[in-house]
Amino acid sequence: MHKILILNRNESASDFLGKMLEREGFLQFVASNPETALERIRAIQPQLLIVDLPLEGISGVEMCLQLRAANLNIPTIILGESQDEMDKILLLETGADDYLVKPIGTRELLARIRAILRRTVRNPGLRIRFGDVEIDRERRIVACKGGEVKVTPCEYKLLLFFLQNADRALTRDTILNSVWGYTDYPNTRTVDTHVNKLRNKFEPDPAAPRHFLTVHGVGYRFLM
């Protein structure tokens, strides 16, 4: 979930914007002056800053320069009032990533937010977590309690399948079909073996599974 900080001279004005962002699944924070903005960026570490011009006693360009001087390197979208090309250019050159002229089309703003995050945030959708386990699909790495755990191709596929079908009782047949692509089901305990391996790798106590539960007479059920 991405954090977005809105800088606006009167907080109420950013209320509408903030609501919209929350509706879209972002976490929004507010600052009403440059100083608190800088503080909060350091404290909260948002992925994006939206600056609603004009600010109190400081120009947008100065704000950008301060951000740069503070070495925060945070992606920034400016919402400005001026159609004047010169203003836009100055802001873009001093560090802003985008500039939109008010009145803002909310859907366009959203699209631009996403476009910027796509470039600057490392594929958030590709990370999944459960318990102490973190799966990074882009790197194809699984970590448990911060340390990398090696998983074989088969284990990896099975793990992803469990995550996709969390909290559902799955028969061995279903699993064999989806993960292995088998259409007929030999009397095998391959699934058991692999579940066992996943337990050993990811369950704090493999003898008392909390995530990879067995459903006696049926198969398995995975809990996040």
Next chain:
Amino acid sequence: MHKILILNRNESASDFLGKMLEREGFLQFVASNPETALERIRAIQPQLLIVDLPLEGISGVEMCLQLRAANLNIPTIILGESQDEMDKILLLETGADDYLVKPIGTRELLARIRAILRRTVRNPGLRIRFGDVEIDRERRIVACKGGEVKVTPCEYKLLLFFLQNADRALTRDTILNSVWGYTDYPNTRTVDTHVNKLRNKFEPDPAAPRHFLTVHGVGYRFLM
């Protein structure tokens, strides 16, 4: 010096734009249809793509989807004719990084180009380093522990591709597609062979790779 590819259905129209870019210190290339554009992106590896809509027989959105499908991950600015918010949004959502409505303010375009390059180009200089290895793209020279190491064209391209996609698990197919330009995937071990060569040239201990890691059953992952 950054390379920019302009995609425009009639090349002459991009002449003005191209001249302007060259004046500003960019290297500009032109393509007049999507197919050659994709080819050239692979061949030239530009840092930015400017798409001047409309194209011949293909919509902007389709173009973006193709770029995405080809896994090229190239920053894209769209120059469009439509003021319609819906068009902008669609393009931004499908992968475009910015959308400008014609007529274009050249100075604003420039500022936006720079803003995007600032975020996407990792190394403003042409030198990249990892481990004991230093790559000088301007001179096309690779050095390891200070001494020059000869690399063949193929090895060089592969090396750069790894650097651009550091820390991501890459399938052989992806690599063959991006580095070799293959669209169908013969059952070949060409990639392995070349990775092997890179290991021998750049890994302190080729038997225990620290940079060119294999992801069993998938392909390879490069670590800086």
Next chain:
DNA sequence: TTCAGAATGAGAATCTTATGCATGGGCCTG
């Protein structure tokens, strides 16, 4: 002729799955 790139194949490393035995839950019977 030379060199880079692509294909090949043998051997090594790694992964998959069958097997056997141990264990434990579920169900029947008394």
Next chain:
DNA sequence: CAGGCCCATGCATAAGATTCTCATTCTGAA
């Protein structure tokens, strides 16, 4: 409700299959 039986599951092991490495050979272009 206890005891015992049966079957499902856990789990270690090893054989078998796959995938990877890398030296070598082949091919085509300069």
